[in-house]
Amino acid sequence: MKVLVTGGAGFIGSHVVDAYLAAGHQVAVVDNLARGHRDYVNSSARLYEIDLRAQHLRDVFEREQPEVVNHHAAQASVVASVADPRTDADVNVLGTLHLLTLCAQHRVRRVVFASTGGAIYGEPQDLPAKEDHPATPLSPYGISKLAGESYVRYFQGAGVTWAILRYANVYGPRQDPHGEAGVIAIFAAAMLEGRAPTIFGDGTQTRDFVFVEDVARANLLATAGPTSGLANIGTGVETSVNDVARHLATLSGFRGKALHAAPRPGEVYRISIDPSRAAHWLGWTPTTPLVDGLRKTVEWCRSTR
Ligand SMILES: NC(=O)c1ccc[n+]([C@@H]2O[C@H](COP(=O)([O-])OP(=O)(O)OC[C@H]3O[C@@H](n4cnc5c(N)ncnc54)[C@H](O)[C@@H]3O)[C@@H](O)[C@H]2O)c1
Structure with missing residues (x-):
């Protein structure tokens, strides 16, 4: 199958590209390299260094004729979206709309959309949150993803079937240790x-950490379709930031103490x-x-130092 992966030079997208290629699909990548890395893109995929919002994204569709x-x-x-909600909406809303318009015009059969389970449900009372929990995002990022x-x-x-995958906190090799998101990559690199x-805070806040290769596998399964649907992609397990820091200290040999900030x-929180819906569907x-x-993840961080 011919697949176009946007963001395929980024952390998760590059693993998704690898998974598609390993399954025998043909892959083209669109990425403006704002955060992505050319060398994360598998050499068997064709990279187009183009912004989602650029008019000439159309040329990529005409040349590649993707099915998915x-x-x-x-x-x-999340932090960048709070600082600059307008840019967040420009990329995540208008960029997505531009892409989807081209999908409809070029008879794309299916769209798989990376959404967020961590930033769309607000502060749920009952955990783990299910897909039918009201969507009450607390950040511009959660709003733009919704x-x-x-x-x-x-x-x-317009005839485009879809799969929406709401990710928990994805972690693993290639996550940016120098950004402000991705606590595991940041802590591992520091240690x-x-x-x-x-x-940030007392460390008792919890997250649902899901490994990036598991997420890439979910994308392959969601591509097979044909039904449209939405599912959480997480573990259902809460882990505190303090616990993550403890595990990483053991794995990296770090003996110091973590600092705390507001x-x-x-x-x-x-x-x-x-x-469970992803299991059934x-x-x-x-x-x-x-x-x-x-x-x-620690081994990967070590190998890149
Ligand atoms: N990392 C997580 O835990 C997580 C959780 C939930 C959802 N997601 C979603 O998964 C997707 C990938 O996230 P990631 O963590 O790999 O982030 P990332 O920043 O590593 O990847 C995003 C990629 O998109 C590219 N990009 C950004 N703006 C672009 C534009 N205007 N035009 C073309 N390319 C552009 C970047 O260069 C980068 O390579 C995102 O849609 C994100 O919202 C991630």
Whole structure:
């Protein structure tokens, strides 16, 4: 199958590209390299260095004639969205709308959309949150992703089937250790350099950490379709930031103490998302235990130093 992956030079998108190629698909990548890396793009995929919002994105569709579009390109940071909500909406809403319009015009059969389970449900009372929990995002990022979901659904009317995957906190090799998102990559890199990581708040806040290779597998299953649907892609398990820091200290050999700073606006306190719908609909369950995924991440960080 011919697949176009947007954001395929980024952290998750590059693993999705690898998974498609390993399954025998033909892959083209669209990425403006704002956050992505040319060398993360598998050499068997064709990279177009283009912004989602650029008019000449149309040329890529004309040349590649993709059957499936897997949409990972985004402004993906909660903190950046709070600082600059307009740019967040420009990329995540208008960029997504532009892409979907081209999908409809070029008879794309299916769209797989990377959404968020961590930033769309607000602060749920009952955890793990299910897909039918009211969508009450606390950040501009959560709002723009929710708008992206609505546009994806809207284009079903133009014949494009869809799969929306609401990710928990994805972690693993290639996550940016220098950004402000991705606590595991940031802590692992700091500890390997012998620097104390900074925990925002007291560290009792929880996240649902899902390993990136499990997420890439979910994308393959969601591509097979044909039914449209939405599912959480997480583990359903809450892990505190303090626990993650402890595991990473053991794996990296760090003996110091973490620093603490004020909690950051827009971020939820506790979250985990229920993956049972993904099990029924896609036959997907997460298989990588946290400590194994953390070990692979620390090994990758070590190899890139
Ligand atoms: N990392 C997570 O835990 C997580 C959780 C939920 C959802 N997501 C979603 O998964 C997707 C990938 O996230 P990631 O963590 O890999 O982030 P990332 O920043 O590593 O990847 C995003 C990619 O999109 C590219 N990009 C950004 N703006 C673009 C534009 N205007 N035109 C073309 N390319 C552009 C970047 O260069 C980058 O390569 C995003 O849609 C994000 O919202 C991520």
